[in-house]
Amino acid sequence: MLLADVVATSAALAATRSRKSKIAALAELLTRAGPGELPAVVAFLTGQPTQGRIGAGWRTLAELGAAPAGAPELTVAQVDAALGEVASASGSGSAQRRTVALRGLFARATQDEQRFLFRLLTGELRQGALEGVMVDAIATAAAVPGEVVRRAFMLSGRLPVTASAAVTGGERALGEFRLALGRPIRPMLASPAESLEEAIAEHASAIVEYKMDGARIQVHREGDEVHVYTRTLREITGSVGELVELVRALPCRSVVLDGETLALSDDGRPRPFQETMSRFGSTRDEQVRALLLRPYFFDCLHLDGEDLLDAPLRERNNALRTVAGAHLIPGESEPGAPAEILESALEAGHEGVMVKSLDSPYAAGRRGRAWLKVKPVHTLDLVVLAAEWGHGRRTGYLSNLHLGARDPDGGPPIMVGKTFKGLTDELLAWQTKTFPELETRRDDWTVYLRPELVVEIELDGAQVSTRYPGGVALRFARVVRYRPDKQAHDADTIDAVRATLKG
Known part of the structure; x- marks a missing residue:
């Protein structure tokens, strides 16, 4: 398959708002792709190479200076191989070798293909093929139920792998995906509820648990081997030795647990989220390394050889209680207690509560209504699109943030407002240092960014406004914190913003 075919489909996706049309265009292309090409086609059209980051930034690509080819000749396989060569370059002279390889690739690409590759490699490819749209396209191309594809994707964690199984082996191949110890699965997510009463009324039977201001973790244990992953499936085992030792000591042979972890102050209250997240990276800061994390587990997906994903939460909760002991998240399923649980969670310094249906299986990939989050203070997770240079005391710092909500149909984030409120001196300094690394362009007042950071x-609430393309604008927006544990596809949608409209 030619790269030009992928580029043409990308353009067709960008030209329509219709989810149905996007799915049809993607499915048609997937049915034409050869088995060896399919993973790269899926990866390219969901906005990233199969290799992930290849070690070449925006400036390197902008300065390649390769004249475009006159006619399309590049195949998908050739592009994937060239990017693999770039990604594998290491050691002395690797930057030069990457530049030479990229210049050779771009010289074989037409102008449209060059533009596509530039946007792909800089993270700017937002033509509307988000994971949810691609999952439905894979199901259409393979003529299998969408739920079967979603489940396989949850278990594999890799959309290109899931696509290959679906198209080459159909429902049977997808059904062979199992929870594998040591391979993280995509986490189940929650939807917001307007009130505790609404959340309770939505479920026939439910458990109410603390919603903590911590970081999501998934732990896997088989014998003495333990792995710890973040919500984005990044492994952090080497950075969290105390969690590894704790899980290794649990009364079981094998287990997969879902939960939160956070650092506590001496009085038992949660430390700022950024302090918890600081433990997830490699650091030589002794003060950071000395900060101990405490886990709070709220789900059990596997225990001693038995997978529990399809079991209702009440069964998973029973398994959790047998293995997690003192490390359970606080909560109760008894009637009459929800208001007291919410009050005690807030008094302890946490965000609110989760209300979860006891009849629900573990399902990832969509924000369903089986898990509902209740927070007295209304917050949204939005994407940072740009930042303006500050004035007065903030002169020389990137300050006022342009904020975007996720387009549920896969288009680029939709701008819904700006704010500079809540930015501390530390955050201003961090933004000014970090944002140029994500820069796509700038003018006299504003630095525009790849839409990767979630805040x-x-x-x-929101108000009706013609100022922004989504028809709504944020009211009295204030920065709470950055969310390095989330990616742009985890951000709240424009529909979630509209749901907060006043009056």
Whole structure:
């Protein structure tokens, strides 16, 4: 398959808002791709190479200076191989070798293909093929139920792998995916509820648990071997030795647990989220390394040889209680207790509560209504699109943030407002240092960014506005914190913003 075929489909996706049309265009292309090409086609059209980051930034690509080819000749396989060569370059002179390889690739690409590759490699490819749209396209191309594809994707964690299984082996091949110890699965997510009463009324039977201001973790144990992953499936085992030792000591042979971890102050209250996240990277800061993390587990997906994903939460919760002991997240399923649990969670310094249906299986990939989050303070997770240079005391710092909500149909983030409120001196310094690494362009006042960073925003709802393309604008928006544990596809949608409209 020619790269030009992928580029043409990308353009067709960008030209329509219709989810149905996007799915049809993708499915048609997937049915034409050869088995060896399919993973790269899926990866390219969901906005990333199969290799992930290849070690070449925006400036390197902008300065390649390769004249475009006159006619399309590049195949998908050739592009994937060339990017693999770039990604594998290491050691002395690797930057030069990457530049030479990229220049050779771009010289074989037409102008449209060059533009596509540039956007792909800089993270700017937002033509509307988000994971949810691609999952439905894979199901259409393979003529299998969408739920079967979603489940396989949850278990594999890799969309190109899931696509290959679906198209080459159909429902049978997808059904062979199992929970594998040491391979993380995509986490189940929650939807917001307007009130505790609404959340309780939505489920026939439910458990109410603390919603903590911590970081999501998934732990796997088989014998003495333990792995710890973040919500984005990044392994952090080497950075969290105390969690490894704790899981290794649990009364079981094998287990997969879902939960939160956070650092606590001496009085038992949660430390700022950024302090918890600081433990997830490699650091030589002794003060950071000395900060101990405490886990709070709220789900058990596997225990001693038995997979529990399809079991209702009440069964998973029973298994959890047998293995997690003192490390359970606080909560109760008894009637009449929800308001007290919410009050005690807030008094302890946490965000609110989760209300979970006891009849629900573990399902990832969509924000369903089986898990509902209740937070008295209304917040949204939004994507940072740009930042303006500050004035007065903030002169020389990137300050005022442009904020975007996720387009549920896969288009680029939709701008819904700006704010500079809540930015501490530390955050201003961090933004000014970090944002140029994500820069795509700038003018006299603004630096525009690849839409990768997610920030939690506190707000007093939204209001109807013609100023922004989504038809709404944030009211009294204020930065709470950055969310390095989330990616742009985890951000709240424009529909979630519209749901907060006043009056």
